[in-house]
Amino acid sequence: MKIVAVTACPTGVAHTYMAQEALEKECQKRGYEIQVETQGSMGIENELEQDVIDEADVVILAVAIRIDGEERFEEKMDNGKVLQIEPADAIKHPGEVLDRAEKL
């Protein structure tokens, strides 16, 4: 399974990166490929290119603010392949989040 995700929180110093780590760890456990773009106080890192997004089975947006480049996910949204959650959900319950993503 291929997953792409974006994490972002209001201050962008801690939760953005914890959510990234939690999702990456859970995917590693399950043997999934994941690429996580972070939009935090260090700007946009690990930016997702359109072709990478197109190839993904599921998109996880663990965001508590409006993110840059949301339009990149429009097609996935239309296809019901985008899971929108809070960064805290990804940090606290990465297993549940991945379970939900699988079902999309």
Next chain:
Amino acid sequence: MWISLKDVINKKMIFLQQNFATRDEVLHVLIDSALQNGLISEQKPFLQAVLDREANVPTAIGYQIAIPHGKSDAVKQPFIGFLQAKQDFKWTEGYEEEVKLVFLIGVPKENEQNIHLKFISRLSKKLLDDDFRTKLLESTDVEQVYQLLNSIY
């Protein structure tokens, strides 16, 4: 690189085996110490930034950890303060989450020192590591915690 990172964590900002049971007491101790150690220019605006962030969404994120943080002009340089409580306590009234480890993060509003932010983000990620967290929960030695927090690069 490591020379500037050392500035982010100050031994005087590490408090172990503390007998506090409320968020406000813990914030008070850490912010008071931040002022005394010249990390912030004044308490009020920084405390306000931290409380505003808490009001948005409480920063207790499971794992017995809270990461209160604030971006403010009152912050002179990015820093992390750490407090380990003796007992778990409820971080925010009305929420279930209990914490024992508190990391207070301060970041200047205009921040060009990415290296510090990088360190803070690395540390945040490291908190999801069970072994690392266990060591932080069990340690009673400031020097050991200091080394541990600085060992993540």
